[in-house]
Amino acid sequence: METFDYTKAIERIKAPFPSGTVQKRGDNGRAYIPNQVYTDRVEAATGSRWSREIRDVDINIPHGYVKVVVRITIGEHFRDGIGFAEIDTDGSGRGKTVSNKIDQAVAEAVREALDTWQIGWKDLAPYYQDQKDWGKNPALRHLLLSGAPEEQHAVQSRATVEHRCIFLNCGKQLTADEWAFLGEIPSLNKNKMKYCFEHVPQHLKKRASNEVLQRYEQIFQSK
Numbered sequence: 649m650e651t652f653d654y655t656k657a658i659e660r661i662k663a664p665f666p667s668g669t670v671q672k673r674g675d676n677g678r679a680y681i682p683n684q685v686y687t688d689r690v691e692a693a694t695g696s697r698w699s700r701e702i703r704d705v706d707i708n709i710p711h712g713y714v715k716v717v718v719r720i721t722i723g724e725h726f727r728d729g730i731g732f733a734e735i736d737t738d739g740s741g742r743g744k745t746v747s748n749k750i751d752q753a754v755a756e757a758v759r760e761a762l763d764t765w766q767i768g769w770k771d772l773a774p775y776y777q778d779q780k781d782w783g784k785n786p787a788l789r790h791l792l793l794s795g796a797p798e799e800q801h802a803v804q805s806r807a808t809v810e811h812r813c814i815f816l817n818c819g820k821q822l823t824a825d826e827w828a829f830l831g832e833i834p835s836l837n838k839n840k841m842k843y844c845f846e847h848v849p850q851h852l853k854k855r856a857s858n859e860v861l862q863r864y865e866q867i868f869q870s871k
């Protein structure tokens with residue numbers, strides 16, 4: 649068996665996709681790349697030397713969500729992704745809904761894990777440069793210039809210092825205020841439960857004191 653070249657595999661993973669790959673969501677118009685495309689890319693780029701492992705499934709009926717942790721391993725390196733899906737608690741067809749929601753959360757977790765290897769970034773960046781989002785960040789400008797030399801280091805540090813909302817399909821980069829608010833919620837692991845203010849689940853928001861909640865609601869309303 650030929651030796652596995654991790655660096656080469658990751659280069660192939662990060663390479664731009666053919667035009668037409670990026671899709672727009674029907675509900676909110678956000679650009680995305682279908683999961684099947686990602687899976688196919690990883691499969692081809694690594695010569696099948698990758699694995700996907702579901703590490704944790706948390707089905708929380710009372711609070712109406714499913715949380716899944718998925719680990720993707722490529723060569724000797726692994727990355728974890730967390731996916732969430734909200735469960736409708738109206739009663740009818742709940743079992744079916746839950747299994748669908750697990751699939752949905754797994755898909756999101758896989759996407760999040762693969763995202764740390766910058767899959768699809770070159771393709772998605774042009775769609776996000778006009779928004780208060782990551783695409784216009786000067787540190788990532790190289791993504792918009794095909795063939796430009798990549799500043800590996802700057803890009804890698806981004807993945808560790810930025811916090812993005814884990815709510816399904818949101819992915820918004822948290823502002824300093826949003827990040828600070830998460831710190832005000834008692835016994836919340838904010839490194840895992842990252843939400844923009846809009847998407848912090850009600851049951852978590854309620855844990856913060858009224859005083860804190862009012863203060864932050866004012867901050868976010870004034871924007």
Ligand SMILES: [Zn+2]
Binds near residue numbers: 813814820843846847
């Ligand atoms: Zn959000």
